[in-house]
Amino acid sequence: MFETLEPxxxxxxxxxxxxxxxxxxxxxxxxxxxxxRTAEGETPVLDVVxxxxxxxxxxxxxxxxxxxxxxxxxxxxxxxxxxxDAVDTDRLMTIQAPGGSGxxxxxxxxxxxxxxxxxxxxxxxxxxxxxxxxxxxxLTLKPYPYYDTEKHVIRxxxxxxxxxxxPAGDLVLLHACCHNPSGLDPSEDEWRAIADVIVERKxxxxxxxxxxxxxxxxxxxxxxxxxMAGLVPEMIVTNSCSKNFGLYRDRVGTLSILSADATxxxxxxxxxxxxxxxxxxxxxDHGAVVVATILNDAELKAAWRVELATMRAxxxxxxxxxxxxxxxxxxxxxxxxxxxxxxxxxFLGVTADQVARLKxxxxxxxxxxxxxxxxxxTAHNVNYLADAIAAVL
Ligand code: LMR
Numbered sequence: 015m016f017e018t019l020e021p022x023x024x025x026x027x028x029x030x031x032x033x034x035x036x037x038x039x040x041x042x043x044x045x046x047x048x049x050x051r052t053a054e055g056e057t058p059v060l061d062v063v064x065x066x067x068x069x070x071x072x073x074x075x076x077x078x079x080x081x082x083x084x085x086x087x088x089x090x091x092x093x094x095x096x097x098x099d100a101v102d103t104d105r106l107m108t109i110q111a112p113g114g115s116g117x118x119x120x121x122x123x124x125x126x127x128x129x130x131x132x133x134x135x136x137x138x139x140x141x142x143x144x145x146x147x148x149x150x151x152x153l154t155l156k157p158y159p160y161y162d163t164e165k166h167v168i169r170x171x172x173x174x175x176x177x178x179x180x181p182a183g184d185l186v187l188l189h190a191c192c193h194n195p196s197g198l199d200p201s202e203d204e205w206r207a208i209a210d211v212i213v214e215r216k217x218x219x220x221x222x223x224x225x226x227x228x229x230x231x232x233x234x235x236x237x238x239x240x241x242m243a244g245l246v247p248e249m250i251v252t253n254s255c256s257k258n259f260g261l262y263r264d265r266v267g268t269l270s271i272l273s274a275d276a277t278x279x280x281x282x283x284x285x286x287x288x289x290x291x292x293x294x295x296x297x298x299d300h301g302a303v304v305v306a307t308i309l310n311d312a313e314l315k316a317a318w319r320v321e322l323a324t325m326r327a328x329x330x331x332x333x334x335x336x337x338x339x340x341x342x343x344x345x346x347x348x349x350x351x352x353x354x355x356x357x358x359x360x361f362l363g364v365t366a367d368q369v370a371r372l373k374x375x376x377x378x379x380x381x382x383x384x385x386x387x388x389x390x391x392t393a394h395n396v397n398y399l400a401d402a403i404a405a406v407l
Contacts, residue, residue, distance in 0.1 A: 042377030084110020100240035114254030122151035166351030192225035192357025264301030339400035
């Protein structure tokens with residue numbers, strides 16, 4: 015039977031990990047996959063995670079199955095971190111999921127059960143895996159304008175104009191913060207305008223929050239979620255703990271659903287748990303218990319917030335560093351959008367051909383769209399990087 019298959023193409027983002035690893039050049043730079051890196055180029059386990067893991071080793075008594083919804087103390091802590099007191103919790107449910115991707119996949123199945131004809135509107139561009147993941151699950155997707163590749167700004171008017179034409183009942187996939195790939199988020203006023211159209215058109219916000227704490231801080235980054243939660247009857251939110259807790263491979267996330275009332279919430283909860291059973295049965299436990307240990311301990315939580323702030327500050331510093339280095343080498347080109355962006359990513363703003371030359375001639379790896387992970391920049395490699403970019407411009 016397998017002779018019917020053709021080899022699948024390498025993943026546009028994850029494929030770069032192997033390509034970069036196989037490159038023998040010592041000066042190579044990885045600006046590909048979205049993982050945080052220190053000034054030394056490492057992706058360490060956070061100190062608070064190590065402490066929480068040690069506690070678990072000492073105290074955890076069982077690895078027996080956990081229920082389809084996962085750990086209640088983790089779900090409650092994540093729900094509070096996401097929504098604070100923006101909405102009546104009687105209308106909310108949160109389940110643990112295997113990372114942001116697992117959460118998106120469960121959401122897709124739920125949408126298909128509830129409203130199979132709905133279209134999910136996604137930003138143009140969006141995270142490279144949104145379309146294969148949600149489309150592969152069976153959802154219909156259509157783009158709304160988001161990023162102006164010439165001016166490096168959000169096309170807010172075009173976005174709103176498109177959303178005003180969307181049929182009632184469709185869903186709008188939004189990035190809560192640190193838009194991936196552009197790094198440009200709507201301002202609070204722009205979020206208000208987006209929310210107004212969503213309410214007016216009776217659309218369902220579907221918010222992916224993969225980087226809470228990486229833009230401005232835990233509360234500021236939840237503005238869109240909390241603001242919309244106060245206005246709409248129904249909403250879907252997916253969270254990831256990959257970046258803000260550095261738990262990438264442990265697969266930790268949540269799926270939260272806001273329903274019109276408590277009765278509807280209970281129905282949705284039963285459906286979501288039924289979906290989980292038919293996909294992966296129960297979620298992985300380890301990373302979620304680590305997060306719950308941290309969030310439910312005031313001291314560990316405070317220490318985590320400091321580590322998170324350090325990661326956030328480093329990303330910001332590296333953007334400034336690269337922008338300065340490019341300004342010195344290529345003053346005729348405007349790279350100021352690097353500094354206007356937030357979080358891990360932004361577009362460098364070069365062509366696919368220039369991206370290919372950066373890889374071939376200089377060992378500088380980034381996604382074909384010229385999305386860069388700013389955590390790959392260090393004080394040691396920024397001059398080499400800026401020289402390479404200036405050379406291909
Ligand atoms: C990214 O966009 O690089 C990250 O979210 C990792 C991934 O899974 O694509």
